[in-house]
Amino acid sequence: MIRLQLLAVALSLGLAAFVVEMVRRRRLLERYSLLWLFGAGALVLFSSWPRLMDRVAPLLGVSYPPAVLFLGGLFLLVLLCLHFSLAISRLTEQNRVLAQELARLRAGRDRVDG
Numbered sequence: 001m002i003r004l005q006l007l008a009v010a011l012s013l014g015l016a017a018f019v020v021e022m023v024r025r026r027r028l029l030e031r032y033s034l035l036w037l038f039g040a041g042a043l044v045l046f047s048s049w050p051r052l053m054d055r056v057a058p059l060l061g062v063s064y065p066p067a068v069l070f071l072g073g074l075f076l077l078v079l080l081c082l083h084f085s086l087a088i089s090r091l092t093e094q095n096r097v098l099a100q101e102l103a104r105l106r107a108g109r110d111r112v113d114g
Contacts, residue, residue: 008047016040035083039076046072 019036022028028036046053046069057065 005047005050009044012040012043012047015043032083032087035076035080039073042072042076043069 016037019028019033019040023030023033053065053068057063057068060068060071062068062071
């Protein structure tokens with residue numbers, strides 16, 4: 001049991017270190033890293049103190065305490081999907097505006113040249 005707990009803590013800390021390293025290398029923006037770091041922190045917390053799940057589960061109405069991890073993971077994934085959907089929507093709108101601006105610039109250039 002203690003080996004599994006240590007492995008879970010090590011993997012959770014490894015995830016947090018990986019996210020920080022990706023931010024440091026500028027492969028991941030800070031605003032996207034916050035949710036990942038929050039998730040890694042929750043994993044460290046629950047893997048360090050497994051009895052915490054026993055206390056949180058009844059508060060959430062969950063009868064099987066380890067299911068709290070799955071519930072938390074599912075919640076984190078939903079937040080990430082929502083966050084990335086917002087980012088994609090914003091980028092799509094920016095792309096549309098840039099394409100329109102490029103078309104205007106090309107039309108103006110063609111009028112000057114021709």
